[in-house]
Amino acid sequence: MKKEIYITDYNCVTPLGFDVSSNWNAILEGKSGVALHKIIENQEAFYVSMIDSEKLNEEFNRFFDSAQNDITDFTRLEKMFLLSLKPLVERHKISEGTAFILSTTKGNVSLLKNQTNLPEGAYLSNLAKKISDFFGFKNKPIVISNACVSGVMAIGIAKNMIQVGKYKDAFVVAGDEISEFVISGFNSFQAIGSEPCKPYDKNRTGINIGEATAAVYITSHCEEQSDEAISQNEKFCFKVLGDSAINDANHISGPSRTGDGLYASVKNAMTEAKVSSEILDFISAHGTATIYNDEMEAIAFNRMELQNIPLNSMKGYYGHCLGASGLLESIISMESALNNTLIPSKNFEEPGTSQPLNIIKENKNVEIKYILKTASGFGGCNAAIVLEKC
Numbered sequence: 001m002k003k004e005i006y007i008t009d010y011n012c013v014t015p016l017g018f019d020v021s022s023n024w025n026a027i028l029e030g031k032s033g034v035a036l037h038k039i040i041e042n043q044e045a046f047y048v049s050m051i052d053s054e055k056l057n058e059e060f061n062r063f064f065d066s067a068q069n070d071i072t073d074f075t076r077l078e079k080m081f082l083l084s085l086k087p088l089v090e091r092h093k094i095s096e097g098t099a100f101i102l103s104t105t106k107g108n109v110s111l112l113k114n115q116t117n118l119p120e121g122a123y124l125s126n127l128a129k130k131i132s133d134f135f136g137f138k139n140k141p142i143v144i145s146n147a148c149v150s151g152v153m154a155i156g157i158a159k160n161m162i163q164v165g166k167y168k169d170a171f172v173v174a175g176d177e178i179s180e181f182v183i184s185g186f187n188s189f190q191a192i193g194s195e196p197c198k199p200y201d202k203n204r205t206g207i208n209i210g211e212a213t214a215a216v217y218i219t220s221h222c223e224e225q226s227d228e229a230i231s232q233n234e235k236f237c238f239k240v241l242g243d244s245a246i247n248d249a250n251h252i253s254g255p256s257r258t259g260d261g262l263y264a265s266v267k268n269a270m271t272e273a274k275v276s277s278e279i280l281d282f283i284s285a286h287g288t289a290t291i292y293n294d295e296m297e298a299i300a301f302n303r304m305e306l307q308n309i310p311l312n313s314m315k316g317y318y319g320h321c322l323g324a325s326g327l328l329e330s331i332i333s334m335e336s337a338l339n340n341t342l343i344p345s346k347n348f349e350e351p352g353t354s355q356p357l358n359i360i361k362e363n364k365n366v367e368i369k370y371i372l373k374t375a376s377g378f379g380g381c382n383a384a385i386v387l388e389k390c
Contacts, residue, residue, distance in 0.1 A: 002163055003162065003163045003220050004220065004222075004239055005158075005159040005162055005163060005218060005219070005220055005239065005240045006218065006219055006220070006221070006222040006237040006238060006239055006240065006390070007155070007216050007217070007218055007237065007238045007240060007334065007387070008217055008218075008219055008222060008235075008236070008237045008238075009088050009091060009092065009216065009217040010088075010214070010215060010216040010217070010331045010334065011084050011085075011087050011088055011214070011215050011331075012084060012212060012213065012214040012215070012328055012331055013051070013056075013059075013080050013083045013084050013212060013213045013214075014033060014049075014051065014210075014211075014212040014318060014321075014328065015033030015049050015050060015051050015052070015210070015211070015212075015318070016031060016032075016033050016317065016318070018055075018059050018083060019087075020331060020335060023332065023335075024332070024335050024339070026317075027317055027332065027343055028341070028343075028363065030344075030346065031317070032049070032196065032316060032317050032318075032346060033049035033050070033051075033210065033317065033318055033319065034047055034048065034049045034196045034197070034208045034210070034316070034317075034318075034319050035047065035048075035049075035050075037050050037178075039178065039180060039183050040180050040183060040184065046183060046187075046192060046208075046209070047192075047193060047194075047195060047196055047197070047208045047319075048178050048183070048208055048209045048210065048211075048319055049208060049209070049210035049211065049212075049317075049318050049319030049321075050178050050210075050211060051080070051177075051211055051212075053076065056076065056079060056080065056083075057079070059083060060074075060079045060082070060083060063083060063086055064082065064086075075108050075110070075111065075121065076110070076177060077107070077108055077110075077127075077175060077176070077177045077213075078108070078127070078130065078131065080175055080177065080211075080212075080213040081102075081131050081173055081175050081213050082131065082134065083213070084173055084175070084213040084214060084215040085131070085135060085171065085173050085215045088171060088215050088216075088217050089135050089171065091217075092169070092171075092217050092219075094135065094136060094137055094138065094171075095138070095168065095169075096138050096139075097167055097168030097169065098137065098138065098139065098167065098168060098169050098170065098171065099139060099142060099158060099161060099162075099166070099167040099169070099170035099171070100128070100131075100132045100135075100137040100139065100141045100142065100170070100171050100173075101141070101142045101143075101144060101154050101157065101158055101170055101171070101172045101173070102124075102127065102128040102131060102132075102141055102142070102143050102144070102172075102173055102174070103143075103144040103145070103150040103151050103153070103154040103172065103173070103174035103175075103323050103324070103326075103327060104124060104127070104143070104144075104145055104150065104174065104175055104176055104322075104323040104324075105145060105147060105148065105150060105176050105322040105323035106176055106179065106181065106182060106322065106323075107122065107124045107127045107145075107176075108121045108122050108127055109122065109179050109181045109182070110177065110179045110180075110181070112181065113180065113181075124143045124145055125141075125143060127143075128141035128142075128143050129141055131173070137171075139167070142157070144157060144323075145323065146245075146377065146379075146381050147322075147323075147377030147378040147379055147381050148286070148320070148322055148323065148325060148326070148375055148376065148377030148378065148381075149245060149326060149375040149376065149377045149381045149382060149383035150174060150322075150323035150326065150377075151174040151214070151323055151324055151325055151326030151327030151328065151329075151330070151375065152243075152245075152326035152327070152330065152373060152374070152375040152383040152384070152385055153245050153326070153375075153383045154172045154174060154326075154327060155172060155216070155218070155240060155243065155326075155327065155330065155385055156240075156243030156244070156245065156383065156385055158170040158172050158218045159218065159240045159243055160243070162218065162219070162220055163220075168219070168220070169217070169218060169219040169220070169221075170217075170218045170219075171215065171216075171217055171218075172215065172216050172217075172218060172327065173213060173214070173215040173327075174213065174214050174215075174323050174324040174326070174327035174328070175211075175212065175213030175214070175323065175324045176211060176212075176321055176322035176323045176324050177211040178209055178210070178211045182209055182322070183209060186207065186209060189253060190206075191206050191207055191290055192206050192207060192208070192209070193205040193206035193207055193208055193289060194206070196208060196316065196347055197288070197289035197315050197316055197319070197320075197347065198289055198316070198347040198348060198349070198352075199285075199287030199288065199289040199294060199313035199315050199316060199345055199347070199348060200287060200289075200294050200298070200313065200345065200348055200351065200352055200353055200357060200359055201289070201347065201348050201349055201350055201351075201352045202349075202350040202351060202352035203349070203350065203352070204289040204290070204291070204294065204352060205289075206289060206290055207288045207289055207290055207315070207319070207320045208289075208315065208319035208320065209319055209320055209322075210315075210318045210319025210320055210321040210325075211319075211321055211324070212318060212321040212324045212325075212328050213324055214324055214327040214328040214330075214331055215327075216327065216330070216331065218240070222237040222239075222390055236334075236338055236389075236390070237390040238334050238337070238371075238387045238388065238389055238390065239387065239388040239390055240385060240386075240387060241272070241273030241274070241275060241370075241386040241387065241388050242268070242269040242270060242271070242272030242273030242274075242275070242384075242385065242386040243269050243272070243383070243384065243385045243386075244264070244265045244266075244267075244268030244269040244272070244383065244384055245265060245381065245382065245383040245384075246260075246261045246262075246264040246265045246268070246381075246382050246383075247261055247379065247380045247381050247382070248260045248261030248262075248264075248380040248382065249380045250380045251380065252378060252379060253378050253379075254292055255292055255293055255296040255376055255380070255382075256296060256380065257292075257295075257296065257299075258296075258299060259296045259297065259299040259300030259301075259303060260300075261376070261380055261381070261382035262296065262297060262300035262374060262376055262382040262384070263299075263300040263303045263304060264382075265374070265382040265383055265384040266300065266301075266304050266306070266372065266374060266384045267304060268384075269372070269384040269385055269386050270304075270372070270384075270386060272386075273386035273388075275370055275386050275388075277304065277305050277306050277309065279369075279370055280306065280309050280370050280371075280372055281309075281310070281337075281366070281367070281368045281369055281370050281371065282309065282310050282311070282312075282333065282336065282337075282342060282368050282370075282371050282372070283301070283306060283309050283310070283311040283312075283371075283372045283373075283374065284311075284312065284313075284314065284329050284330065284332070284333040284371060284372070284373045284374070285297055285301075285311050285312065285313050285374050286313065286325075286374055286375050286376045287312070287313020287314075287315050287345065288313075288315060288320055289313075289315060289316075293376060294352065294353055295353050295354060295355075296376070297353075297357075297374070297376070298353035298354065298355040298356075298357050299354070299355050301355070301357060302355040302356070306372070307355065307356050307357055307358065308358050309358060309372070310342050310358050310360050310364075310366075311345070311357055311358055311359055311360065312342070312343055312344060312345035312359065312360045313345050314328070314329045314332055314343075314346075316345065316346025316347040316348075317346055325375065326373065326375040326383065329373065330373050330385070330387070333371050333373055333387070334371070334387065334389075336368060336371075337368040337369065337371060337387075337389045338389070340365055340366060340367055340368055341363060341364065341365055341366075341368075342360045342363070342364040342365075342366055342368070343360065343363065344360045344361050344362050344363060345359050345360055345361070348361065368389065369388060369389045370386065370387070370388055370389075371386070371387040371388075371389075372384065372385075372386055373385050373386075373387065
């Protein structure tokens with residue numbers, strides 16, 4: 001019998017707040033981090049979801065004492081990572097059996113600007129080691145960089161490594177920041193929206209890039225969580241019932257038109273979880289607001305007979321946070337379950353896919369126990385996890 005694996009703690013840093021409760025309250029009020037920002041010189045402003053750098057530095061300086069720690073040499077993204085992880089490291093002991101997993105798509109890609117040689121900090125392995133060393137992790141860090149499924153995959157990888165006895169527990173952190181490199185890349189695909197994104201909506205125009213970091217603590221012992229208040233002054237745990245990652249090998253940037261990879265990922269995850277479509281309460285989908293992605297998801301969910309399950313995309317609140325998106329959206333999904341509240345898919349008004357979906361349109365109080373979280377990304381990658389509220 002497989003060992004049961006749990007998520008017992010989490011945290012996040014986003015444009016909507018520097019902890020989970022701030023983010024949850026902002027989302028309940030329908031707030032969004034998406035706004036016009038000037039990213040690239042000599043180009044018009046883009047709709048993105050960006051953290052205020054001044055507030056970020058204030059929060060960082062408040063939590064990290066420069067007199068006690070060498071904090072002067074951290075990039076903006078590294079500060080976001082440290083802020084996400086710090087509360088979890090304080091609440092849970094790091095041991096010889098603890099894994100540290102860092103998920104990111106581009107890491108410190110901003111360091112490449114105006115450089116003729118590759119800076120050491122631009123290597124993802126060096127980024128992970130820097131964060132790992134700061135907190136004193138004892139094992140070599142693991143880097144997950146598989147486009148936009150990285151955050152969801154990191155949960156699955158932590159689960160599987162703990163189940164086979166490789167590690168006792170794991171800290172998983174995911175993050176990406178807005179950069180000229182990323183904006184230019186998506187703009188070259190003509191994928192960036194001309195307005196705040198509208199996932200699954202008939203009038204969607206494309207994605208908004210976002211930035212965030214998110215962190216979770218994963219263990220095989222649900223009872224070993226901290227007594228410190230984490231969410232609404234209550235302890236919690238979520239069982240990771242199943243996971244899967246499948247590549248449809250369709251195209252470097254375009255998803256399978258028949259949703260093969262996502263369909264297979266969802267099917268495998270639900271099979272391992274022993275969960276049927278009838279008992280799923282909620283789907284936290286990828287929902288980028290591009291024509292091909294949203295259509296592919298609708299087809300895949302219908303193939304799995306999930307078209308009637310309440311579903312949302314968080315991109316209208318956070319934009320597309322790349323490697324952080326899957327982990328951040330998993331955290332918000334778990335918060336939804338703890339509060340028994342379905343969150344609307346922001347900016348959705350009129351169906352815009354060939355197959356029906358049950359898009360959530362307003363805050364709704366319902367019992368939430370079983371969650372399906374999905375993600376898809378460049379290169380044909382797809383991933384899914386099934387979570388159960390304990």
